[in-house]
Amino acid sequence: MRTQVGIIGAGPAGLMLSHLLHLQGIESVIIESRSREEIEGTIRAGVLEQGTVDLMNATGIGERMMREGHFHRGIELRFNRKGHRINMHELTGGKNVTVYAQHEVIKDLIAARxxxxxxxxxxxxxxxxxxxxxxxxxxxxxxxKNGELQEIHCDFIAGCDGFHGPCRPAIPKTVRTEYQKIYPFGWLGILTEAPPSAPELVYANHERGFALLSTRSPEIQRLYIQVDPADDIANWSDDRIWTELHARLATEDDWKLIEGPIIQKGIIAMRSFVCDPMQYGRLFLAGDAAHIVPPTGAKGLNLAVADVQILARALDSFYTSGKTELLERYSATCLRRVWKAERFSWYMTSMLHRHHDHTPFEHRIQLAELDYVTSSQAASTSLAENYVGLPME
Incomplete structure (x- = not known):
């Protein structure tokens, strides 16, 4: 089998790259270890930066997103039982974020391909x-899986196969440096059949731990609470989950959390990870194969999309002019944005989560940071511009 670009992994990075290359007249083949049904059925949250939304619309795959997505002009930071809104639309010159689940993006991309x-x-x-x-x-x-061994001959390989795929290990250990931080907490996430309790995402810092209130659809909501990542989901009855959510999201006014049947629940660990470089020879890593961010900053899918935009541009330059400068700078270009996203995700995570070894002093520092970021226009603007998405380069 022969193609110009062999893509390993049919997640957001691989599918978007193949889509962009097709629009540029560049051939690609995607291989994926999972079935189409498994990929499209794996429910994952999705907060899309303005740049991701603009790209989907510009490349013809945004129609369903514009019809079914939820467009938020701000977020709420909640602490000391009070909510404080960050008006991102106003602070960033009209930019928004869109809540549209990752598996829905994948469905749209597969359909387009x-x-x-x-x-x-x-x-x-x-x-x-x-x-x-x-x-x-x-x-x-x-x-x-067990069929005949096949081979793809190509000019370039895009490793879009996630953290556990074979692409990153294919870069010699003597060449790559891996940076990692394992967080001492995880998120217990639920899907519930209930109407929205708030018009925008709510990030809550509470003495019992972090909580997040997010929208999935008018009928389905996604909520999270901070837990021990080694905890067993069997220890968390529905009643216990709702008790924690009510406690951590409570306010001094008459705001109410709306309950509903819990239709899915699970615990995920949290880490930050970066592989440097993101390229070796004719192999280029993109998305989770190269970097992981904790979900607090809502950057995972958006970083994947940014990577493949940069890679697609570099490949287009190579095939139209024979120039390799953009390909040679791929890793450096991506990592500049990646590290800024890692910083922001670490900042949001550190500000909002309770650490088991936090002293009362450190907790007061957290609250002071929240007070500052919600009362200073300069600090609010910095949070807002990072949240809606920094420039591509």
């Missing part, structure tokens, strides 16, 4: 990368 007769091979196994430091790299895999 299949409509354009793009090639996506699902359920592959035994993926390996070869000859990365040559001008003719190869991807080997087994179709349908």
């Amino acid at each position: 299949l409509q354009a007769r793009g090639e996506i091979l699902f359920n592959v196994g035994d993926v390996s990368l070869h000859d990365l430091d040559s001008s003719a790299p190869k991807i080997r895999f087994r179709k349908d």
